[in-house]
Amino acid sequence: MILFPNLPIRYKLRVAFLGTILVALLLACSAFVIYDMITFRRSLVNNLTVLADALGNNSTAALRFAGETEGAKTDAEETLQALAFKPSVVSSCLYTADGKLFAGYTKDQTLAGFPVAPGADGARFEGKYLTLVRPVVLSGKRIGSIYLKSTQEELIQHFRSYAVISGLVFLGVSLLAFGLSTALRHLILRPILNLADATQRITDHKDYSVRVQEITRDEMGMLAHAFNEMLESIQERESALHAVNEALSESEERLNFALEKSHTGGWEFDLEGRSMRRTLEHDRIFGYDSLLPQWTYEMFLEHVLPEDRPEVDRGFREAIKTKKEWGFECRIRRSDGEVRWIWGVCEYQRDEGGLKESMAGIVQDITTRKQAEEEILELNASLEERVRERTSQLAAANKELEAFSYSVSHDLRAPLRAVDGFSRMVVEDYSERLDDEGRRMLGVIRSETQRMGRLIDDLLAFSRLGRQEMELLAIDMRGMAQAVFDELAAQEPPERKLKLDLRPLPAVHGTQMMIRQVWVNLIGNAIKFTKGRDVGEIEIGTQTGEDEVPVFYIKDNGAGFDMRFADKLFGVFQRLHSAEEFPGTGVGLALVQRIVQRHGGRVWAEAEVDHGATFYFTIPNANHEPRT
């Protein structure tokens, strides 16, 4: 048990200090007094003994003659009276050897008489008095006893002065000790009080920047140092904690902002307590303006439409069992009776101790989205319907076009045939009746009708291309280009000089007949437009274009063309040269473009008037055919 628990430490310290000193002093004084008393008593007895022995010696004669002479008793009494100078001895007497009182002397007559018998030898303290009995010996033979009775006045006197001195010393030492303790108190107490003060300030103001002054290097100093270090680490932790708290509250604020702005409700369902914590938005989604006092899983289920309820309940229980994330969509009936779609996702959670299990999640009103989805579905359905309609319209249009092509090829060509055929008959059968001019004119009629026939053929070929089935096969481009060149070159007059520089070409995937048509038209053009050159030079090769797709090119040293008209190059019936100069229908390059495009490729050209032309095209290897 701690004494004086409420007493300030400085008083305790003083009490301890003074107490220790005074107790020590008291003990010391007591020891001294006791010792002194004992020695003083002993010396008192000794002195009395010496006196008794001296008196005894002086009384031997008287005692020897005791009973024999009257004078002996008087002598003895005289001897005893000599004690008058010794104030402390109040009475004395002599006894004979047989123990009879012989002579006596007393200072105070009021005192009781002498003892009848001397008693045993030795000193005895009896009340206020000290009595002593000594033998009186003569020549080694006991002849009587002497009895002395002395007051202890001397002893008491001695003791009194001792007490006075002790009291003075006690007082002096106490004063000194009090002064010293006051002085020393500072030494010990200051660090402690500093510490206490700092603690008080920290407790009152939560100010961990306070530091204790480290005055000494003793245990107190160590304590102060440790205290400071502790404060330091607390302060660090405090500021770290503060920063974390700040960040936490900021992120929470942001989360809440996001949840609120996205109209997302948050909830956490304690699996043990069966209670649910929610955000305000959560309850709003279910149609409540303010947070309900309580919310349970059963309340949630009641809001879910009966049709959706079993599925939701099953999913939720499954999620708890499998401890997995679970997302759901269902319809609820809000408190105002309106049916809304909600979406939610939640996850099983367990706190670090593994004790608290919960499901936490979010919930959102997705009615608007659902409506939009439904609208989209409807739109899609009607769109598909429209696509079907358009497709069948397109198919009908295609059929019409086919029929048209058929009738063009049959009906349009029939009169042409007649014109050409009959002109020919005239030339063959009636030429002798015609002059040169007539024959020339007929020649013009024939060549023009033949040209028109070619135009119709080309046009039909061009329109047919769109309907032709694609059949992608690997094509040896180099072999095909060589074969086409050989074929076309063979049709040229023998005096024409053509030089082909055919570089290695990669294979492509394409429709054989179509790609061949590309080569026919491009090589044919190159041959045609180099007609004016001494040697028609044609170079065929590849460059690497973007996306690693090879770019085929065919370059000639022919007439070239003006790049200003490059955009007209691939249009149907577009010609950059007169028919007289270079015959043609203006369909060839349109056909090339159409084929290349159907293969997902691109075609373009670069040229300069009189400096040849270069045509480029790509045939990507994947099936890029655009849907038609």
Add this chain to the structure above:
Amino acid sequence: MNHELEILLVEDNPADAELTMHALRKHRLANHIVHVEDGQAALDYFFGEGRDVPVQSTVVLLDLKLPKVGGMEVLRQLRADERTKLVPVVVLTSSREDQDVMETYQLGANSYIVKPVDFENFSAAVNNMGLYWMLLSVPTNQTP
């Protein structure tokens, strides 16, 4: 060779028919040309009352677009009949790209000629059929 080559030209367009006959006539095949203007007449030529056509020496030049019975139908009926199953039929077309040409091959046409029919075209088609003997026989027959 005593085979008389007979050519049945089934053509409704008078201009085309005249041109064809003119071309063939120039090569002295004209005497053996029978011209009919529709599919029914062509069928009658073979299957008409009391008809007995020398099938082995007859070539049919058959246009496809014909009044009454179409050329395709005529071809089908010729091939369906035991008597005319082997008659050489050359289809006349205004375009080599014509889809119908392929179809006529499936029906058993022997060859085709893109109009106008001139002698070169005709002889090429006949050669195709392995019937060049018909042409060879012509001069002997025509020699007065």
